Amino acid sequence: MYRLIRSILFLFEPEKAHHISMNTLSVVIKIPIVKSIIQKLFTPKTNFKKIGGLKFRNIIGLGAGFDKNAKYLHELDSLGFGFVEIGTVTPLPQGGNEKPRLFRLKKDKALINRMGFNNAGVKQVKSNIIKWRNKYPESDLVVGGNIGKNKLTSNEDAWKDYVICFKALYDVVDYFVVNVSSPNTPGLRELQEKESLKKIITCLQQEREKFSDKKHIFLKVAPDLSLQQTDDIIDLSHEVKLDGLIIANTTISRAGLLTGKSILDSIGNGGLSGNPLNKISEDMLEYISSKISKEVILISSGGIFTAEDVRSRIKNGASLVQIWTSFIYEGPGILRKIS
Ligand SMILES: Cc1cc2nc3c(=O)[nH]c(=O)nc-3n(C[C@H](O)[C@H](O)[C@H](O)COP(=O)(O)O)c2cc1C
Numbered sequence: 001m002y003r004l005i006r007s008i009l010f011l012f013e014p015e016k017a018h019h020i021s022m023n024t025l026s027v028v029i030k031i032p033i034v035k036s037i038i039q040k041l042f043t044p045k046t047n048f049k050k051i052g053g054l055k056f057r058n059i060i061g062l063g064a065g066f067d068k069n070a071k072y073l074h075e076l077d078s079l080g081f082g083f084v085e086i087g088t089v090t091p092l093p094q095g096g097n098e099k100p101r102l103f104r105l106k107k108d109k110a111l112i113n114r115m116g117f118n119n120a121g122v123k124q125v126k127s128n129i130i131k132w133r134n135k136y137p138e139s140d141l142v143v144g145g146n147i148g149k150n151k152l153t154s155n156e157d158a159w160k161d162y163v164i165c166f167k168a169l170y171d172v173v174d175y176f177v178v179n180v181s182s183p184n185t186p187g188l189r190e191l192q193e194k195e196s197l198k199k200i201i202t203c204l205q206q207e208r209e210k211f212s213d214k215k216h217i218f219l220k221v222a223p224d225l226s227l228q229q230t231d232d233i234i235d236l237s238h239e240v241k242l243d244g245l246i247i248a249n250t251t252i253s254r255a256g257l258l259t260g261k262s263i264l265d266s267i268g269n270g271g272l273s274g275n276p277l278n279k280i281s282e283d284m285l286e287y288i289s290s291k292i293s294k295e296v297i298l299i300s301s302g303g304i305f306t307a308e309d310v311r312s313r314i315k316n317g318a319s320l321v322q323i324w325t326s327f328i329y330e331g332p333g334i335l336r337k338i339s
Pocket of ligand 1 (some may be wrong): 016046063064087115146173182248249250274275304322324327
């Protein structure tokens with residue numbers, strides 16, 4: 001069934017298809033019978049797990065960038081995700097890069113994106129989450145807040161943007177993710193250097209002291225880090241007692257793709273996600289988990305399509321996993337198939 005829907009959706013430009021599918025879901029889910037059919041068809045079995053003080057109804061989450069503005073939490077909740085990461089959110093709204101900025105690589109079951117943190121800004125996103133929480137107070141969906149900096153903020157002042165988003169979202173999300181690993185905001189990945197990271201994370205930890213509850217702070221890393229940079233991040237995680245890592249964001253590599261060079265050249269820059277990221281992110285997870293303290297929670301992201309992929313990530317140290325590109329290629333049935 002999804003194959004048919006997908007072949008129709010794939011007739012549209014990818015960003016448009018994303019909006020069409022989520023807005024259609026939004027409309028049909030308002031009909032109670034349709035909602036209950038969707039839930040019966042797609043929702044995976046509940047298998048509660050407590051991780052980092054949070055109760056996850058299952059360990060499969062939706063990665064950041066899918067619901068940047070927290071507009072579709074009810075829809076994603078109904079599909080049965082264990083957790084959804086909203087954002088990346090920046091202090092001020094921004095339009096992101098020029099379109100087209102999202103591309104399908106069908107042969108590779110992959111996507112390339114250079115969205116550039118398009119989002120409605122932290123004030124609006126906060127209001128969207130509050131609206132959802134007020135309307136569905138019974139929901140047990142865990143919501144993560146993935147935060148970033150505005151394009152025009154210098155790297156020197158970046159920590160201030162992270163603090164603004166952190167403070168604003170503290171009462172409405174369940175955990176935080178510091179995103180310094182998107183390839184689509186110029187210079188952002190330079191913040192993965194140890195000293196820059198230390199500044200951002202310790203500032204957030206200081207802010208956290210002011211609240212009565214302790215929300216976990218995760219760092220999302222790029223799969224393109226050198227061995228030295230990866231080791232630095234492991235050291236830093238111990239030094240600042242980081243709560244967790246998300247391994248990994250999209251890659252700038254184009255190695256081993258089935259898609260031809262001329263198509264890749266015509267697409268241009270951007271982060272590659274999906275199947276080609278599978279081995280890269282798994283290898284990185286394996287390396288980090290072999291060296292990092294067991295206290296640091298690891299979330300695996302990148303090229304996860306099957307139950308076997310999830311089993312393997314768990315074997316290699318992940319407590320939770322996130323999907324994104326596979327959801328586009330396989331549809332909502334993927335949750336039940338994996339679980
Ligand atoms: C269109 C698109 C937009 C994304 N936007 C963000 C984002 O804003 N912040 C972020 O941390 N990751 C973002 N990501 C990365 C995903 O969250 C995920 O880490 C990555 O795609 C690898 O997982 P996958 O292979 O399952 O897609 C985005 C990915 C895609 C495809």
